[in-house]
Amino acid sequence: MTKVEAIVQPNRFEQIKDALIGLGIEGMTVSEVRGHGRQKGHTETYRGREYGIDLLPKVKLELVLEDKLVDPVIDAIIKNGATGKIGDGKIFLYKVEEAIRIRNQERGAAAL
Amino acid sequence: MSVIAKEGKKLSLSEKVSRLVTRLRDPEWRRYGGLLLGGKALGIGLVLLIVTVVSGLLFGHVYAQTGTPEVKAADVVNPVNTAWTLIAAFLVFGMQVGFTMLEAGFCRSRETVNVLMECVVDTCLCGLLFYAFGFAFMFSHGNGFIGYHWFFLQGAPATYEATGVAFLAVWIFQFAFADTCSTITSGAMIGRTGFVGDLLYSVAVSGFIYPIIGHWAWGPDGWLATMGSDGHFFSSLGMGFHDFAGSTVVHTIGGFIALAGAIVLGPRLGRKFKRDGGAPMLPHDLTIAVSGGLILWFGWYGFNPGSTLSAMDFEGIGRVATNTTLAACAAGLTAMFWAYMSSKKWDAGFTTNGFLAGLVAITCPCYWVSPTGAILLGGIAGVLVVLGVELLEYLRIDDPIGAVPVHGFCGIWGTLSLGLFACGKYGATGPTGADNSAALKGLFYGGGTQVLVAQIIGSAVITVATLAVAMAVMLVVNATGLLRVSEEGELYGLDLHEHGISAYPEYVISALGAPSGMTQELPLAPAKASLATTKPLSHIAS
Numbered sequence: 001m002t003k004v005e006a007i008v009q010p011n012r013f014e015q016i017k018d019a020l021i022g023l024g025i026e027g028m029t030v031s032e033v034r035g036h037g038r039q040k041g042h043t044e045t046y047r048g049r050e051y052g053i054d055l056l057p058k059v060k061l062e063l064v065l066e067d068k069l070v071d072p073v074i075d076a077i078i079k080n081g082a083t084g085k086i087g088d089g090k091i092f093l094y095k096v097e098e099a100i101r102i103r104n105q106e107r108g109a110a111a112l
Numbered sequence: 113m114s115v116i117a118k119e120g121k122k123l124s125l126s127e128k129v130s131r132l133v134t135r136l137r138d139p140e141w142r143r144y145g146g147l148l149l150g151g152k153a154l155g156i157g158l159v160l161l162i163v164t165v166v167s168g169l170l171f172g173h174v175y176a177q178t179g180t181p182e183v184k185a186a187d188v189v190n191p192v193n194t195a196w197t198l199i200a201a202f203l204v205f206g207m208q209v210g211f212t213m214l215e216a217g218f219c220r221s222r223e224t225v226n227v228l229m230e231c232v233v234d235t236c237l238c239g240l241l242f243y244a245f246g247f248a249f250m251f252s253h254g255n256g257f258i259g260y261h262w263f264f265l266q267g268a269p270a271t272y273e274a275t276g277v278a279f280l281a282v283w284i285f286q287f288a289f290a291d292t293c294s295t296i297t298s299g300a301m302i303g304r305t306g307f308v309g310d311l312l313y314s315v316a317v318s319g320f321i322y323p324i325i326g327h328w329a330w331g332p333d334g335w336l337a338t339m340g341s342d343g344h345f346f347s348s349l350g351m352g353f354h355d356f357a358g359s360t361v362v363h364t365i366g367g368f369i370a371l372a373g374a375i376v377l378g379p380r381l382g383r384k385f386k387r388d389g390g391a392p393m394l395p396h397d398l399t400i401a402v403s404g405g406l407i408l409w410f411g412w413y414g415f416n417p418g419s420t421l422s423a424m425d426f427e428g429i430g431r432v433a434t435n436t437t438l439a440a441c442a443a444g445l446t447a448m449f450w451a452y453m454s455s456k457k458w459d460a461g462f463t464t465n466g467f468l469a470g471l472v473a474i475t476c477p478c479y480w481v482s483p484t485g486a487i488l489l490g491g492i493a494g495v496l497v498v499l500g501v502e503l504l505e506y507l508r509i510d511d512p513i514g515a516v517p518v519h520g521f522c523g524i525w526g527t528l529s530l531g532l533f534a535c536g537k538y539g540a541t542g543p544t545g546a547d548n549s550a551a552l553k554g555l556f557y558g559g560g561t562q563v564l565v566a567q568i569i570g571s572a573v574i575t576v577a578t579l580a581v582a583m584a585v586m587l588v589v590n591a592t593g594l595l596r597v598s599e600e601g602e603l604y605g606l607d608l609h610e611h612g613i614s615a616y617p618e619y620v621i622s623a624l625g626a627p628s629g630m631t632q633e634l635p636l637a638p639a640k641a642s643l644a645t646t647k648p649l650s651h652i653a654s
Binding site: 046 | 381382603608612613
């Protein structure tokens with residue numbers, strides 16, 4: 001089992017979600033987050049004074065998958081999430097040791 | 113008594129309070145204080161007594177000397193009518209608050225500052241334009257198509273026409289109307305219009321389209337107003353176009369300029385329509401939107417009853433206010449039930465737009481219909497607005513707040529409804545009272561089709577002319593490339609792109625950015641540190 005954690009552009013999220021559902025993904029956890037990468041945000045002005053916007057809004061997707069689904073999911077996120085510009089986000093993968101369904105204590109792939 | 117020892121120095125408030133508390137514990141200080149208070153009360157009482165007695169004497173004396181002053185009718189009528197018109201003007205101006213809140217609530221949070229700015233700046237622009245030439249085009253004498261006197265309010269009489277209302281009181285009343293029309297327009301264009309583009313088309317709306325087309329119906333010699341009378345357009349009809357407070361002149365013109373804007377702009381990025389499997393973009397604050405709708409309703413009590421320009425027509429004012437209320441009540445309910453039939457939910461957005469639709473519809477016929485008629489025609493408007501929203505959805509026209517169905521479509525319905533519901537009892541308002549000698553009678557009251565035909569002609573002419581001119585204006589502004597913001601600016605949000613700040617920089621997570629000095633106060637602050645230290649675990653992928 002692998003956990004896919006993707007940080008994507010908010011305006012790309014709907015498209016990515018639709019593509020993932022099309023792949024047969026059954027569950028996902030989504031949060032609105034803020035952060036910055038190498039670019040470190042930029043500046044805006046209020047009442048004529050500049051201020052920094054260093055944390056930009058992103059959407060974070062978390063999915064725990066059977067290993068065979070990982071590559072198609074990564075492809076779908078990249079295909080639907082890439083605009084080619086700075087700020088498209090990143091995908092992180094983690095090994096997952098165990099998954100447990102709280103309702104009936106199923107374990108492993110059955111719990112996903 | 114140590115506190116008292118500090119006397120002579122300047123004491124702070126808390127020192128004074130503690131000194132007072134100390135003194136109140138001392139019976140001698142209490143006696144002294146009581147004496148002081150009693151003396152002061154006695155003094156004030158004496159002064160009041162003297163003022164009453166002396167002024168009474170003086171007044172009586174003067175009155176006895178001059179006798180009863182001779183008061184002409186105009187000395188009472190003109191101030192009373194002017195005061196009434198001004199009260200109504202201030203109420204109508206208050207509708208700007210309602211529009212601002214309604215539009216801000218129905219839009220997404222990322223374009224809220226843009227909505228606020230458009231409503232404020234439209235008002236400022238409209239004021240200056242209406243001073244320079246808007247009022248002249250619309251309300252001065254000229255020909256049937258345009259007025260050409262009183263530019264920059266020069267050469268104006270003391271009172272406007274035969275109303276007996278001070279000229280500048282009429283000006284501010286009509287400015288508030290023009291401002292309403294101009295603000296309606298921005299509602300359908302939210303979320304994608306560049307700020308400079310907004311300024312450009314607003315100049316066209318408040319300075320030219322509204323005043324010139326409005327002159328046809330409301331100008332002293334407008335060709336639709338004089339229609340049917342001897343020597344004017346279509347004299348064989350024998351009936352002019354009637355629009356009491358502006359279902360057509362304000363709302364249809366505003367609504368159809370909005371339609372032209374929404375068509376030329378195209379939908380917001382990412383807006384999918386119902387038949388493409390999509391749905392409207394969600395509003396960001398229904399509390400603000402619905403409260404704004406109710407403030408508009410309140411402002412309408414200036415809009416409709418004030419349009420008598422005459423407090424002397426007191427029966428008319430009462431009837432108009434009641435009809436306005438009943439139409440809104442009926443329309444709110446019919447919109448709610450109609451929407452419930454398809455969605456099985458009691459929809460707040462449709463109910464709010466429903467009572468607004470009722471208000472728009474009753475604006476034209478409010479003087480001439482009975483309360484029952486107002487309920488019927490308002491109720492129909494409530495259904496129409498829901499159907500209108502569905503129609504725009506089908507046509508793939510993105511109108512974020514529903515300005516076109518509410519103001520455009522229901523403005524037409526309200527105007528035509530006069531031809532059906534005019535009850536045959538009421539004629540024209542006037543500076544000293546109503547003149548019911550030539551009462552309007554609609555089809556349902558046995559008056560035949562005369563009024564209806566006049567209303568259809570007026571409504572059709574103004575609707576078509578507005579749409580044609582507005583399309584031309586929007587296409588020209590669009591050709592300069594200023595009407596719609598860049599794709600990047602739209603996705604980033606108009607607030608930051610055009611105005612440099614979001615409406616809720618501190619506490620709404622999806623709002624972009626916060627002043628850098630504030631980030632430590634945000635609950636998200638620790639995320640910055642953890643994100644910075646997060647490194648991709650690339651070995652897992654390999």
